[in-house]
Amino acid sequence: MPIPQLHLSLGLTDNDGSVFYAGSGEGKVIVRTDTALIKHTISITISEQEVGTINLRTHLPSSDIPSEIEIPTYQMILTDDKTNEKEIYKVTRDTFFYKEQTTKKSIWSFLGLKFLAPKNFLFENIPFEPLLEEIETFDISKYRKLNSEELTYTFEKDKQTIQLFAGDINTLQIQKGISYFIIVDENNGKKLIGDLLYREKFLKLTPKVKLHIVKRKKVTKAMQTDLKGKTDKLIYL
DSSP states (O other): OOEEEEEEEEEOOOEEEEEEOSSSSOOOEEEEEEEEEEOOOOEEEEEEEEEEEEEEEEEOOOOOSSEEEEEEEEEEEETTTOOOOOOOOOOEEOOOEEEEEEHHHHHHHHHTOOSSEEEHHHHEOOOOOOOOSEEEEOOOOOOEEEEESSSEEEEEEETTTEEEEESSSGGGOOOEEEEEEEEOTTTHHHHHHHHHHHHHHOOOOOEEEEEOOOOOSEEEHHHHOTTOOOOOEEOOO
């Protein structure tokens, strides 16, 4: 829980009974503490705006299954209520799990040479979307890890578990039942990590962190890929 920061303000007194009285009827500038407390907040907004694709490892040892798959990325906005500085990042919103292998019908299949027929791989997605509102807000408080190499925020709501991750993707152990939001940049999420460390240092105290997730109009249910992991077909809800 972040420590609140006292809001300091300036005041004047010409009361000769006050310990702050300067004498000769002149007011003296003093510093006092207001009763109001400021708790700075860092806000992370994951939008529905698709901005590109990224290849992520599947962590599947079989040579018959793609070692990487191509998945869409979305715009993410980071800001805080003190500096109001905004930075834009890319993040994944879908976590795909290998389901089954299929073989396309082709002339090779009709000739009985099925081993030459192109193969498709079906990956099932377990998406996380706001249940009631168009934009849903979460306080990230259950689990927090932030250092120069890795960022991990984990929280639960309505029996759903979400993890926001930045760092070396090879260290992330994907588990069913968890929705992963993975930060994508040229250096394993280091830009976001540095941004957050800078903001926390500037704010001086560990701030609250709020995550806002915008509901998508189309949600990916499953994805078909070829042996190289290139997306062949996205299946939407």
